[in-house]
Amino acid sequence: MAFGGQTVKNVSGYDMTKLMIGSWGALGVITEITTKLLPLPEASATLLTAFDDLARAGLLTRRILHSVLLPAAMELTDEKAASLLGVKAKYLVAFSLEGVGEAVERQMADIAGIAKEEGALETRVLKGEGDRAFWTAVRDLPLAADVSAVLKSNFPISMQTEILGTCERTAQAAGIGCAFVGHAGNGILTAYILEKGGGQPGPVAELIGKFTDEAAKQGGNLVVESCPRELKAKIGVWGRPRGDEALMRRLKEEMDPAGVLSPGRFVGGI
Numbered sequence: 001m002a003f004g005g006q007t008v009k010n011v012s013g014y015d016m017t018k019l020m021i022g023s024w025g026a027l028g029v030i031t032e033i034t035t036k037l038l039p040l041p042e043a044s045a046t047l048l049t050a051f052d053d054l055a056r057a058g059l060l061t062r063r064i065l066h067s068v069l070l071p072a073a074m075e076l077t078d079e080k081a082a083s084l085l086g087v088k089a090k091y092l093v094a095f096s097l098e099g100v101g102e103a104v105e106r107q108m109a110d111i112a113g114i115a116k117e118e119g120a121l122e123t124r125v126l127k128g129e130g131d132r133a134f135w136t137a138v139r140d141l142p143l144a145a146d147v148s149a150v151l152k153s154n155f156p157i158s159m160q161t162e163i164l165g166t167c168e169r170t171a172q173a174a175g176i177g178c179a180f181v182g183h184a185g186n187g188i189l190t191a192y193i194l195e196k197g198g199g200q201p202g203p204v205a206e207l208i209g210k211f212t213d214e215a216a217k218q219g220g221n222l223v224v225e226s227c228p229r230e231l232k233a234k235i236g237v238w239g240r241p242r243g244d245e246a247l248m249r250r251l252k253e254e255m256d257p258a259g260v261l262s263p264g265r266f267v268g269g270i
Contacts, residue, residue, distance in 0.1 A: 019251070025262035026270055027255045041098035044072075046126040046134050047108050049115040050082075050089035054168075056119045057091040058161030061184040063114055064095075065157070069107055072096040073185070075138060076160065078168055080179035081192065084144055085137050089122075093184070096135060141181065141192060142226065149193040149204065149227035151211060153239075155220035157187040164189055166214055174207050176200075187220075193227075205234040216240050238267045245270075 019027055051057040061076055073096035077085070082092040095111055097104045112123045126134055142150045155163055160182050167189070171178035177194035191211060193204060212222040221239035224232070245268045252259075252270050264270070 024265050026252060026266040027261065029261070041100075043101040043104045044096070044098045044127075044131055045104050045108060046131045047095040047097065047111055047115075048087060048089075048122075048124040048126065048134075049093045049095075049112070049120045050087070050122040050124075051091040051093070051118075051120055053119065054091050054161050054165050057093050060093055060115050060118045060120070061160065062158075063118070064111060065185065067110075067114075069110060071107065071111070071185075072098045073135070074183075076164065076182040076184045078164065078180045080177065080194070081141070081181050084141060084179055084192075085134065094134070094138075096131075138181070141179075141190075144192070146177075146195040147179075147192045148195050149208075149231060150225040151191040151193070151208060151222055152225055153189050153191070153211060153215035153220055153222040155187050155189070155215050155218040157185070159218050160184055160187060160189070163214055163218065167191060167211055170210050170214075171207060174203060174210075176204060176207055178207075189215075201228070201231040201234050204231055208235050212239050241268065 020030065049057075049060065051060075057076055061074060064071065064074060073094070075092075075094045077089075077092045077094070079090045082089045085092075085094075087094075093115070095108075097107050097111075099107075108125060115123055141147065153163070164180050164182050167178070168180060171191075179192040179194065180189060181192070182189045193207075208222070208224065215222045216239070221242065223239055224235060224237040227235075227237075248267060249270055252266075
């Protein structure tokens with residue numbers, strides 16, 4: 001079966017692309033993928049902006065989202081995550097900028113100006129190897145030696161700073177080290193539980209429950225991407241049950257009636 005083309009004949013039936021992505025092999029096996037490669041941008045750079053106040057950092061991300069500026073990535077981190085990324089800042093907003101050289105320079109200047117208006121303590125530009133190394137570190141953060149579990153929650157973009165702040169205070173109250181990276185352009189917050197709480201599955205499980213409750217209050221949820229086996233036994237890695245679980249079970253029964261594709265791997269043991 002081939003799917004993915006934007007043609008009229010594909011408008012009926014299941015949207016197979018969206019069904020397969022994220023199904024963890026529960027609905028079918030992908031045997032061939034055709035991709036389109038794009039050339040690397042002419043120029044790229046990273047702009048780092050440091051803040052001592054989360055609300056001000058959040059105002060910067062909101063202003064950029066509502067502007068004509070188009071950064072390739074916009075990450076909002078707390079102090080622990082910034083430290084793991086080799087940056088000293090209580091709160092860090094990092095921008096990746098790509099395109100023709102003149103456009104990259106113009107966007108850097110514009111964003112730096114807005115950051116200064118919002119009270120940024122410092123702005124720094126990374127180019128060349130420094131630019132590449134920073135985003136490699138962001139990508140590889142789950143592999144850091146002191147990360148014991150990785151959690152990912154979703155919610156409305158407008159709630160990014162509020163939820164990050166709430167989760168930060170909740171972790172501090174529990175005495176469990178956490179580092180937070182918010183994808184400020186899409187309403188996803190990744191929490192990295194550090195080794196300090198890795199050997200205490202009970203308190204960490206309780207903390208994960210509180211994080212999940214916070215996301216659920218805003219209409220979102222939380223999934224556990226990775227964690228120790230003893231912790232996994234105490235939590236629901238797929239977050240709160242949702243009303244669409246029955247629909248997913250019906251799809252599983254229709255597309256895999258014998259139940260041979262990744263049994264028990266997906267939400268609710270599907």
